[in-house]
Amino acid sequence: MLSNLRKFVVSHKKIPILHVNNMCCSKMRASLQRLKSHVPLGRNYSSLPGLIGNDIKSLHSVINPPIAKIRNIGIMAHIDAGKTTTTERILYYSGYTRSLGDVDDGDTVTDFMAQERERGITIQSAAVTFDWKGYRVNLIDTPGHVDFTLEVERCLRVLDGAVAVFDASAGVEAQTLTVWRQADKHKIPRICFLNKMDKTGASFKYAVESIREKLKAKPLLLQLPLGEGKAFKGVVDVVNKEKLLWNPNSDDGKDFVRNPLLEMSDPELLKQTTEARNALIEQVADLDDEFADLVLGEFSENFDLLPAEKLQTAIRRVTLAQTAVPVLCGSALKNKGVQPLLDAVTVYLPSPEERNYEFLERISRLLLPFADQHIEIPSLTAGNIALTVGLKHTATGDTIASSKSSALAAARRAETEGGKKHRRNNEAERLLLAGVEIPEPVFFCTIEPPSVAKQPDLDYALKCLQREDPSLKVKLDADSGQTVLCGMGELHIEIIHDRIKREYGLETYLGPLQVAYRETILNAVCATDTLDRTLGDKRHLVTVELEVKPVETASVMPVIEYAGGVSEDLPTASQEAIENGIHSACLQGPLLGSPVQDVAVAVHSLIIHPGTSTTMISACVSRCIQKALKKADKQVLEPLMKLEVTVTRDYLSLVLADLAQRRGTIQEIQTRQENKIITGFVPLAEIMGYSTVLRTLTSGSATFALELSNYEAMNPQDQTVLLGRRSGLTQVL
Numbered sequence: 001m002l003s004n005l006r007k008f009v010v011s012h013k014k015i016p017i018l019h020v021n022n023m024c025c026s027k028m029r030a031s032l033q034r035l036k037s038h039v040p041l042g043r044n045y046s047s048l049p050g051l052i053g054n055d056i057k058s059l060h061s062v063i064n065p066p067i068a069k070i071r072n073i074g075i076m077a078h079i080d081a082g083k084t085t086t087t088e089r090i091l092y093y094s095g096y097t098r099s100l101g102d103v104d105d106g107d108t109v110t111d112f113m114a115q116e117r118e119r120g121i122t123i124q125s126a127a128v129t130f131d132w133k134g135y136r137v138n139l140i141d142t143p144g145h146v147d148f149t150l151e152v153e154r155c156l157r158v159l160d161g162a163v164a165v166f167d168a169s170a171g172v173e174a175q176t177l178t179v180w181r182q183a184d185k186h187k188i189p190r191i192c193f194l195n196k197m198d199k200t201g202a203s204f205k206y207a208v209e210s211i212r213e214k215l216k217a218k219p220l221l222l223q224l225p226l227g228e229g230k231a232f233k234g235v236v237d238v239v240n241k242e243k244l245l246w247n248p249n250s251d252d253g254k255d256f257v258r259n260p261l262l263e264m265s266d267p268e269l270l271k272q273t274t275e276a277r278n279a280l281i282e283q284v285a286d287l288d289d290e291f292a293d294l295v296l297g298e299f300s301e302n303f304d305l306l307p308a309e310k311l312q313t314a315i316r317r318v319t320l321a322q323t324a325v326p327v328l329c330g331s332a333l334k335n336k337g338v339q340p341l342l343d344a345v346t347v348y349l350p351s352p353e354e355r356n357y358e359f360l361e362r363i364s365r366l367l368l369p370f371a372d373q374h375i376e377i378p379s380l381t382a383g384n385i386a387l388t389v390g391l392k393h394t395a396t397g398d399t400i401a402s403s404k405s406s407a408l409a410a411a412r413r414a415e416t417e418g419g420k421k422h423r424r425n426n427e428a429e430r431l432l433l434a435g436v437e438i439p440e441p442v443f444f445c446t447i448e449p450p451s452v453a454k455q456p457d458l459d460y461a462l463k464c465l466q467r468e469d470p471s472l473k474v475k476l477d478a479d480s481g482q483t484v485l486c487g488m489g490e491l492h493i494e495i496i497h498d499r500i501k502r503e504y505g506l507e508t509y510l511g512p513l514q515v516a517y518r519e520t521i522l523n524a525v526c527a528t529d530t531l532d533r534t535l536g537d538k539r540h541l542v543t544v545e546l547e548v549k550p551v552e553t554a555s556v557m558p559v560i561e562y563a564g565g566v567s568e569d570l571p572t573a574s575q576e577a578i579e580n581g582i583h584s585a586c587l588q589g590p591l592l593g594s595p596v597q598d599v600a601v602a603v604h605s606l607i608i609h610p611g612t613s614t615t616m617i618s619a620c621v622s623r624c625i626q627k628a629l630k631k632a633d634k635q636v637l638e639p640l641m642k643l644e645v646t647v648t649r650d651y652l653s654l655v656l657a658d659l660a661q662r663r664g665t666i667q668e669i670q671t672r673q674e675n676k677i678i679t680g681f682v683p684l685a686e687i688m689g690y691s692t693v694l695r696t697l698t699s700g701s702a703t704f705a706l707e708l709s710n711y712e713a714m715n716p717q718d719q720t721v722l723l724g725r726r727s728g729l730t731q732v733l
């Protein structure tokens, strides 16, 4: 079966651990089918002579470059900053494609899912491999829309470096902050690319300032733009004091000249560049002691004498140490500035051996990804990214070892290095790659197959999609027996629905989209319960006395406490049964059947008759908690979203008035060039279908980004309305 394609990273280190990640799973499935029938994508891949033709020999010679010459990088940004367009240029200049793809024409290499091409957005990450000036670059284009945050996260954990792309007219936008934080978490060295320098309103200074202020990063200005907006024609290389000008008559941007800045021809620009270079040298010297010694010793009198290579080496060190980020600029759409960006990737971002991965070596079937094409290869050296097929029991986030003993050995080593204590029977679990953090879904809706006979097919499709995308949750509604989809947003659920149709041939029906509420209690309540049941000749008897009380954890995992007498001599199996009972009871609150958040459960006493099964213990505890929750004063919590709307001045008051009607609270209104940026909070229930409303209100000129902030207590009136609607059975929002 081809349904189990998985992606992994192979390490340069000795430990045979395989890191599995299923990026591109469905894409690769599509590609395999496409490859079989030899239907090209309408793009020319002839720069890979002999490769797609299964010529393993010729391939072998190109797949194993020295590790120091490998760069595994991701491209990340806010939606629409231009990642895909930049990637297209990169592929073109590296010789991977022969023509320039265009997002707006729907013919890019990396956005090859039908939904991506139709909507002009990236949904799944796509991997491509190409060479640039003797370096092997494995590049992953990640989605920018907030609904697909998890996809970005699972890419980041296997990457060595990243290029953060910004819209130079907007600077740091909401989703940039999210991906930046994710990259911080995975300690990914980065380069910033200020794209869209050709756009009206583009401002290098503004964008750099926003990197400094919002991302709290130290930007290293390696370039200065030559003109902005319509006047943008090239860049100045600050490190080398050179001017890079693109030929205005060249329609693909391949033709550009690099000339040293001279006193005679460019006195003003030379002065400006020298100042920028001196500032850069001082900034790097502040961050790197070795460089500071060099600069203060040999070159203190005249920074002009400092060779560019020495400065580059120091910039590389601070980039790898993540104490600063190199900043470059250009316009991917107008084909300017992409080649120097590629140079910077090879010069400043790390090779796999400069990162602390400890992965492994071989697997039976290996594929090298070229977006939606792939080539089977016999083996791969460490440090590369590839795909594998046929893993039936793995899912996103798994780490695979070649053998249990190697995993244990590696775990032991990790333990020694980490210097932490660990339980013996848990050794293998220790050697996991940093897992992906799966965000909680905020929307749900029912999904029905076209007929009852198709239910197994739907279950299968959902199972496969969930393995690829753990942010999609599927559950069964115990009352109605319906399948329920839980997702990250309207777009997320829409795409899943569409994929079930296109990839699994099933026309399904979605129920109305509903908000995933939570519940909590406002006071502490005690309850007792006894379960006495005789099954066959066995008597099961349990009596429990417990207390549920409010605590502030912002989590649906209840805090569990035992009174002194209870925990003594409590067998592990009984303890597990109690905790299972507690957890299952807290999954369905008494108000809406939603998960209960912010509670602690204290077990005061427990009497178990000998021979009572653990299932009965769980059932008794669960029933007792339900009883206590019912008695308590209860509160519905609703998802509160952080909202950022970018709108022109003319429409500001309209948008604000509309937000007020949606129970929105405004945090601040900033001015960014001609635009106003509104940031605030609004309940999710009030913001469904907002994209259409905003488009209508502002004649399509405004954009917005939405992110879950927290769960907030609903006010009593709104709660009464909601409960009233729910008791009338289905709530339609």
Ligand SMILES: Nc1nc2c(ncn2[C@@H]2O[C@H](COP(=O)(O)OP(=O)(O)OP(=O)(O)O)[C@@H](O)[C@H]2O)c(=O)[nH]1
Residues within 6 Å of the ligand: 077, 078, 079, 080, 081, 082, 083, 084, 085, 086, 103, 104, 120, 121, 122, 123, 142, 143, 144, 145, 195, 196, 197, 198, 199, 330, 331, 332, 333, 334
């Ligand atoms: N003016 C200008 N427009 C650009 C530039 N780069 C991209 N665009 C346009 O910006 C829009 C978004 O470009 P994409 O490349 O799809 O952006 P993206 O970041 O990949 O978007 P997602 O994948 O959906 O997050 C398209 O209409 C592009 O034509 C640029 O350098 N200048």
